[in-house]
Amino acid sequence: MAILAMAGSMPLLAQPAEHHGGEANLILPDLNSATFLGGIGGRTLLMGGLVVCAFGLLFGLLFYTKLKNMPVHKSMLEVSELIYETCKTYLTTQGKFLMILECFIGVIILFYFGYLQAMPLYKVIIILLFSLVGIAGSYGVAAFGIRVNTFANSRTSFASLRGKPFPCYDIPLQAGMSIGMMLISVELLLMLFILLFVPGELAGSCFIGFAIGESLGAAALRVAGGIFTKIADIGADLMKIVFKIKEDDVRNPGVIADCTGDNAGDSVGPSADGFETYGVTGVALISFILLGINEKVAGPTYATIQVQLLVWIFVMRVMMMIASGVSYFINHGIAKARYENVDKMNYETPLTTLVWLTSILSIVLTYIVSYMMVPELKGDTSLWWKLATVISCGTLAGALIPEFVKVFTSTESRHVREVVISSKEGGASLNILSGLIAGNFSAYWLGFAMLGLMGIAYGVSLLGLASLMMAPAVFALGLVAFGFLGMGPVTIAVDSYGPVTDNAQSVYELSMIESIPGIEKEIEKDFGFKPNFEVAKDNLEENDGAGNTFKATAKPVLIGTAVVGATTMIFSIIVALTNGLDPSLVGNLSILHTPFFFGLIAGGAVIYWFTGASCQAVSTGAYRAVEFIKDNIKLESTEKASVEDSKKVVEICTKYAQKGMFNIFLVVFFSTLAFAFIEEYFFIGYLISIAIFGLYQAIFMANAGGAWDNAKKIVETEMKAKGTDLHAACVVGDTVGDPFKDTSSVALNPIIKFTTLFGLLAVELAVSMRKSDPSSPLSHILAVIFFLISTVFVYRSFYGMRIEGK
Secondary structure (H helix, E strand, O other), rough: EEEEEEHHHHHOOEEEOOOOOOHHOOOOOOHHOOOOOOOOOOOHHOOOOOHHHHHHHHHHHHHHHHOOOOOOOOHHHHHHHHHHHHHHHHHHHHHHHHHHHHHHHHHHHHHHHHHOOOOOOOHHHHHHHHHHHHHHHHHHHHHHHHHHHHHHHEEEEHHHHHHOOHHHHHHHHHHHHHHHHHHHHHHHHHHHHHHHHOOHHHHHHHHHHHHHHHHHHHHHHHHHHHHHHHHHHHHHHHHHHHOOOOOOOOOOOOHHHHHHHHHHHHHHHHHHHHHHHHHHHHHHHHHHHHHHHHHHHHHHHHHHHHHHHHHHHEEEEEEOOOHHHHHHHHHHHHHHHHHOOOOOOOOOHHHHHHHHHHHHHHHHHHHHHHHHHHOOOOOOOOHHHHHHHHHHHHHHHHHHHHHHHHHHOOOOOHHHHHHHHHHHHHHHHHHHHHHHHHHHHHHHHHHHHHHHHHHHHHHHHHOOOOHHHOOHHHHHHHHHHHHOOOHHHHHHHHHHHHHHHHHHHHHHHHHOOHHHHHHHHHHHHHHHHOOOOOHHHHHHHHHHHHHHHHHHHHHHHHHHHHHHHHHHHHHHHHHHHHOOOHHHHHHOOOOOHHHHHHHHHHHHHHHHHHHHHHHHHHHHHHHHHHHHHHHHHHOOOOOOOHHHHHHHHHHHHHHHHHEEEEEHHHHHHHHHHHHHOOOHHHHHHHHHHHHHHHHHHHHHHHHHHHHHHHHHHHHHHHHOOOOOOHHHHHHHHHHHHHHHHHHHHHHHHHHHHHHHHHHHHHHHHHHHHHHHHHOOOHHHHHHHHHHHHHHHHHHHHHHHOOOOOO
């Protein structure tokens, strides 16, 4: 009713501003109009970036080949290949689903560019093509990640039989670096291609189409993957309580689905998410540079300044990719020297060293390269170190935020220990309460950590950047987001570490390698060492705790990047809507302008609906999975669960993942259209609200889930208390945390960015319609229609997904 009332009253509240086009209509300047490093043209310099990207691709492929050729026993290889086949089936199904979702976006692109903007057909086709390229990029890196991880899981499992912890650490990290380097190289290659080879008048539209495509791909793969993995995980975990069976019991048909889910949720999702985050942050900065730096502010040399900053940010990205590769090899050498021959190691230590080493090296190189690239801007010779400082705030955040996350999620954390202690007397009830407490505390500390670093960037932005651009503080925040993912390959690598360590345990159990007759002699003969089964199991389980921690550390980095990057993109929308920050129109961005305030309220409502809807899909799917497993598990046998039963669980997970994702996508799609058509300042309030509500909801849920997960790990590895009441209480807490940390929280990141990017077109579309006939109520009629459609799917996301008896 509120929306209906808003739509009816909106013409009285505000009239649309005259509009001159937004990000999609931006034109790139000639990159050779500025020179660097003693006379090299910007375009020529960035061509060298293509060479670095080629080396990055080679790095990823060499590690891929190395992992594939590592020794592995056939019993373990069979399991990992079965996991890969189920992953491949899932990914193929998701690919078809993505094409259906693209049709919705394609209609808007065709209508906006082809009809309202009256672009020639060939230009509209190019924009559509780049949206497909964006989807293909997200999908492609996800597929690569699955293949690498399913090589690495069985190789890690087999290497553990040597009885040394170092290979258990080294192999998953190699897999992560392969994915990280491939992902960043492909993303940078595609963006450089648009920058260097697409005509300037089309580049802005292509960047927006590309960003929308990769956001759509990431959102779908992240949400559906998160639902899938937690259905499978809960289904497998609850059997430990119901039937008192061990982790990864071969008789449990949910275990293969759980392994598939580890890849679908913890590999596919983060890979697509990281790819999209890296790209969207770049698009946001490009949009700002072309909109915020103009002749009115920067004077007649504004085009040269635009080129200087565009080339500078891409050179920074190339430099940080090199820094990540160099840091990995240095860290590998140090870790090998320290741990190769030891019998025990703290798996978190070398991973932490890698993150900090990369951060420090990137920061040092940021200052050096900035001085070389932009020694002066508009006659000011001090801006280079100010820009470098702002980026370094983000790069530092990429290392500092994981340290804050570990305070709440590591196996050494006092908060995690509190979860375990409270469970001893209070069972699952106090376990859950303690996890909620950890999540809430983490949101406070991480919020202020981000605020502090952004505050430093804001302070630096006041030292002269205003002579170059409008709203320099917003540009500074965009650079902080840019710095967050500066060391992208390493951030992705430590995140991808977790699914390999998790799968490695399962592969070990499912291979039943200990029960194979004559296996010790066979391994000694064929591979040259005597296996140590007990030590292998302990090492794999301890390493999984480190994997859990570092999966948790990457989540706030990605959500922080989404929020700060979205802020930059929102500013670009504001510039377009207010005709270059016209003071008479900027006043509408205030709670004194009622529609803006209403938008803030709407954003909070949508965030809480989203977390509920995604958890509902997990809850219903897990119920059906548990129901099937209980009916079909054969506890009287010692044989493995049949492949057919395992595939049936995978089918259940896929069904509810897609059903849940479809409802969620349509609510987000039609809500974005509805709120954009109501009124542009309502929509700005909505975008700001989902970013801020989403930030704290995601941090809270991710870290609460991480605390529950590692509390269970302490009970299993340190206390050796599997099968006890304490363990059962911690398993219950972990199953609550599963959709918290791996479904709802992580999916908020691409949802926020997709809404913002799609909103660019939606609000342009709405404003264009109102501008063509200011007295027509059509846009508000459409707003009501779109909103009513969205509420249908909000209803379906719960009432159509309820758990009902047979």
